[in-house]
Amino acid sequence: MTGALVAARRDFDIVGLLVLAMMTGLGGGVIRDVLLGVAPPVNVASWERLLTATLAAALVFWQHDRVSRREPFIMVLDAVGLATFCVTGAIAALDHEIAPATGVLLGVITAIGGGVVRDVLSGRTPVVFSGELYAIPAVVGATLTVVLESFDPLGVLYVIPAVLCFGLRLVSMRRGWSAPGARSRQ
Template identity: 50%
Template sequence: MTQAAISTLEHVGIFIFAMSGALVAVRLGLDVFGIAVLALITGLGGGVARDVLIGDNPPVAFESWGYLLSALAAAAVVFTSSGRIGRRERPILVLDAIGLSLFCVTGAIIGVDAGLGVLPSSLLGLVTAVGGGIMRDVLSNRVPIIFEGDLYAVPALVGSVGAAVVATQEWPSFLFVVASGTCLAWRLAAMFRGWSAPRARGTI
């Protein structure tokens, strides 16, 4: 996949994830500054964590105004339309799933481009996919989705592994779409069908 294609997917992922963060802020009744902050953290957090882990400093999000503008544009869209969508849970979850499916792929590809193997690249894709959402949920005093038992990290990891293998083997680029689509389909199915990860039996 070309650098331009990766950058485009990153912008789309940032915009979508940032919308989910802004929607959470609206549900919490935060002001315009709070909406912008949660949008920025959700949209950029995973990518920043990824870049720090691979030693790409300063992170790309801090070098390119385009990434910041994508997140702020998402915040503006949510702020101006919050009366229609801001207090519904489903839009947040669907947008989060789409962002998850995009970032697990781009994170894994960037890992391979940085010279990492399949396993570390897959883990880097997972960090990219879930990092922003975890930061969003912690700041909004919610249990992060990744810890609630929903199938969230597993679909992202599967998508990351698929993308890392495709990038390592230099297989056709359309297979990245398959990896991303697998993550998205699995996550949406888990949401709407109530699938969850196994939990420990009993209580302590």
Template identity: 45%
Template structure:
């Protein structure tokens, strides 16, 4: 298994858990929870692959990409903790998924020959895409639209990978470090209440 596929599958798993946990909090049935797990885990990757012309998308070409979110949904359905802790777990797993997907999205975009800035943008979209779909389907305002620091750490993580790649640094630790930095910044933003600036009142 390549580093790209390995990080992809881990990212799908943790993002799928966030979708399933939101389904638990919304008191959906097992089918609804599985739907949210699937679209959250696979949505960002679908968007990424379509944008860079990697068709059919990996989720349709490799059985592992479908089985991982299904497993995550079932695990969450049977083993989820008390409802009072669900939101905190959603935030933790969402931050981890954001970090992993922004990195894998940028790496795959680079592998398909996109220029550095475009690859960083694709990585960012890959990171935030699944969460946006999850929130829309579950009736929540998407996190990326709620003043929260969300897309910025994704762009930073993707940008770090792109810069390292252009400098000839292709070692696995580069991707892992960039994902960890994105995740840490996102978690710090949640804990400290960091928000993006808004326009001053007229």
């Protein structure tokens, strides 16, 4: 969704819009699956997910103005995605007998990978690298998920890291928090 919006703002055509929408929504999971050796990646193999991304792109294509005016709402949707992906990404990774650190890494990649690809393809510096607090909530969520997993909990408990990640992202958007840089500290 944010992918399609970025594409529309750059005057990309419908192809660019569709590719960016797909990469943003599904790209993180695809990178995770490639690293885990899951082939074909779930996000590519499932036509339901391809269709969802296509519908999001179509919505922006036909109703660009209206969608654009609701950007705050879309940013909240995006935070929901971030929270969901960092938890489900870490869980999917932990199914594969890997080190805990790798689980955290793959959870974070699932959550922010799509956005990074979107930014690289549209020719701008990835927003997760500079400015907003975007990756940190995902790191927190994925780490807590990996910790929780070692206690072999009821599935429902995974709601905790997801809500934590979502809340952290939301608060930081509202307050304009940003992550510290190397330069600014000196």
